[in-house]
Amino acid sequence: MAEQVLLPVPAADGRASVPATGTAAAALLPTAADGVELVARFFRALGDPTRLRLLEFLLDAEHTVSECVQHIGLSQGRVSAHLACLAGCGYVQARRSGRFAYYTVADPRVAHLILLARSLAADNAAALADCVRIAPAPATEPAARP
Numbered sequence: 001m002a003e004q005v006l007l008p009v010p011a012a013d014g015r016a017s018v019p020a021t022g023t024a025a026a027a028l029l030p031t032a033a034d035g036v037e038l039v040a041r042f043f044r045a046l047g048d049p050t051r052l053r054l055l056e057f058l059l060d061a062e063h064t065v066s067e068c069v070q071h072i073g074l075s076q077g078r079v080s081a082h083l084a085c086l087a088g089c090g091y092v093q094a095r096r097s098g099r100f101a102y103y104t105v106a107d108p109r110v111a112h113l114i115l116l117a118r119s120l121a122a123d124n125a126a127a128l129a130d131c132v133r134i135a136p137a138p139a140t141e142p143a144a145r146p
Contacts, residue, residue, distance in 0.1 A: 045089040050074065051082050052114070058092060059111050062104035 029036055046052060050072060057063060057071050069079045083103055086092040093106040105111065121128060 042089070045085065045091065046113075046117075048082070050078070051086055051091075054079070054082055054086060055091060055105065055110060055114060058103055058105050059114065062095065062102040064100050064102055068103065 029039060046055075053072055054068060057068060063071070065076060065080055065083065068083065069076050072079055083092060083094075087094060087103070087106075090106055091110055092103050094101045094103050096102075
């Protein structure tokens with residue numbers, strides 16, 4: 001039997017909600033321990049601010065690594081490493097043309113996920129700002145030495 005996938009549905013107020021199915025929310029997660037670990041890994045890949053900024057940048061159109069570097073403001077090596085992580089996890093895909101690689105979001109559901117995350121974060125901004133259990137993200141690029 002195939003596992004049921006529930007996608008967020010945009011509401012009139014711009015928020016997204018998962019349609020009710022009559023089952024508890026916990027039933028949405030895989031029942032096997034390795035399935036839950038896979039979902040946790042899915043979210044860890046999105047847990048880096050630079051990767052989220054890259055995904056948002058790639059939602060509208062494909063871009064070269066150089067364009068991503070210019071938009072993000074980090075070194076080419078750092079941006080390439082983040083793009084490789086996103087590609088390895090299936091969030092983005094690369095298209096080669098000559099000496100350039102063009103990156104784009106691999107699955108349109110990523111856009112829904114990003115919009116849902118932004119909506120939830122905005123609705124819970126005060127609580128997220130006050131949360132002491134989750135450390136702030138580390139600096140994305142070490143400061144230059146004088």
